[in-house]
Amino acid sequence: MVDASTGQVIYEQSPNMKLPVASVSKLLTIAVIHDELKQNVITANSKVQITPDVAAISNDPSYSSIGLQAGQSYTVRELVNAAMVKSADGATLALAMADGSNIEEFNLKLQQKAKDLGLKKCSIVNPVGLTNGDLKNLKLNQYSDKAENAMTAADAAILARYLVRSYPDILQVTAQKSACFYIAKNKTVKEENLNKMLPGDKYTVSGVQIDGLKTGTSDAAGACFVSTGLYRGHRIITVVLHANGNDKDARFTTTQQLYNMLKQTPLQEITLPKNLRQQWVANGNQRTTDIKPQKLMIWGSKPVRHYTLAVNYDHQKQNKRGRLLAPIRKNERVGEIELSSPDIRTINGEPLTYDLYSEEQVPRGNFWQRLWH
Template sequence: MKKVIAFLSTLLLMICCVVARPQTASAAQMIDSRSAIMIDADTGQIIYQQNSEEKLPIASISKLLTVSVIEDEINHHQLSWNTKVKISKKIAEVSNDSNYSAIGLQAGQSYTVRELFNATLIKSADGAALALATADGSTIKQFNEKMQKKARQIGITDATIVNPVGLKNGDLKGLKQAGISNNAENSMTARDVALMSQYLVKHYPSVLKVTSQPKAQFTIAKGKTKEVENLNKMLSGGKYTVDGVQIDGLKTGTSEAAGACFASTGSYQGHRLITVVLHANGKDKDARFTQTQKLYQYFIQNAHQQVLTLNKKQSQKRVSNGTKRMLTVGPHSFTVWQMQKTAQYTIQPRYYKHLTNHKARLNAPVKKGERLGTIAVTGSDIRTVDNKPVTIPLQSTETINRGNLWQRIWN
């Protein structure tokens, strides 16, 4: 009898393994690339990931970090869009080499930060990115340090930053960095690229007005203009559009080590999404676009919005010194992406400490619509790009004024 039970137990275990294995294999093979990820840009919720923690070369996707630093410097009034940048001979040498992404910047000619910024994102112009890095007088080495600092602020802890462009160190000609291998190049994980992309579109959404342009004109010198096409073939009217998705960015990347890479962003039914495909397999560079198409199609077919609600206790908060004791908070209901048929969630309102007293009560007055904290959502079906809970803004749905003396004593 014991042998029969043991045999049945072994058989049951084998059946479970056989049933479970195809699901894992199918998920691993869905995107034909070394690494891929898809997230909700607003909440950071991961919708799909495949080997997203492997550190890989990212080529010109690096320029997203470069322009993030520039956006910060403009925001802090260290630069302006109209700041003029004079092109050095070393930058011109890179900018006019047809082996690279060349736009032909002229030595001794000056271009505005806006012109260089647009060229960096639309044409992926290597010389323009190098010129941006030196816009405030910084050396390439100093700008690399700014990029590393920005990456850490975003939450990227293990990026390799060699230059603002994404080329191998040896390809920078007279600008290559001493003490670094000629073959060294920028690298990070797909999750890191998603974090970087999320930071850029959340903090500087106007960047999408640039990345969504199918083509643009650039003035190289007086009387000499050049029209360039955006390398993103998934923009509206492009070859690889996806029905129902309005893609308006973000950045391609290509190198021998990185292969064909692409970080995209687009909107579907009012929700902004971000995808990353690193090292799409095959010799066709457009594989990065066909694999990105698969990500969006997977999302459309499999993602469902799960409505979650605060219970009665969670939807109220005790208030001290007000005209009434209990404050109604919200939103009462909100949604997360559900990728499994069954999933369990934990909802926890978290109030800002500076708004509460030693009894964990809010202090009156509280205004309607005032941001009070966040609603943290965790669950078996939820993962986020920054490894934190999905958070929803927690707000007051009514106003409670500071009470009179009797009300303050009573409440």
């Protein structure tokens, strides 16, 4: 369990054990697709035509199937929706080939993205999390039929944190309790979200607003679930891999236990010193401005007594003397503050990070004010 905003590890058990993760793998696929959208390699409205090999998987009832039709075209937006709400295997494979890549080429992108994100124990066989043999005609000869994707709970948390921070719009998809999908002429299907912890669902936790993220199930992976939600203004991520027992809902009851544990975990306040709460401004109509937060929040009952703080301003908001550059909008993000302490665990081994925002608007000053400042 991780605070997605700061990177603090709130709870962990066997976080570095590498395990099969089944459809949790689709989070990495979506991360690569998001990169391709940002780079304009594809757009949300790009049409992807379904091949017979993809259709064979999309129509196999033993898989997470949605019935995409060979020869029919679907937009990237529709395929992302199907991949994240229904966990549709065929739709995910179609996404992987949206820019003309084959499965082997897309695997290389997945592997590079995992490396870039610092996933230390991540093995990629395909974009969906099926075994290699389950890909039918799309399986790759270099892997055994039983080979499948694997990573650690820590890797999955790093991946989920990256995704919700860099691609927050994905939560509008994963928060849907159900979605309708156009399959072909005169054929539309409605599918329920596989996440049973959304508001009003069976495993909802009071006080926690869960809006994602991804389930996964296979014989080797067992029941897996990566969740994210808001609690007391903090975005939380949980990862449960290989939930024990034959009940697939054990992943949800275990996640419930994590959130209930969180509700018993106090938040400590560390008040920033005055020299950090107020910052010098260049070219403004005033010489200083207040920033927020004024206090940093840390999970845990054990007092954090030994720590260091460092402020890093966004490059475009800082002059050569290290001052904030006017004009500054109220509530504008101006940088981040890092807190390092031997008493705190973080998901990536780096300091806790907190976004910094301007408390007030600072217009650009006139000539004499700029000269004076």
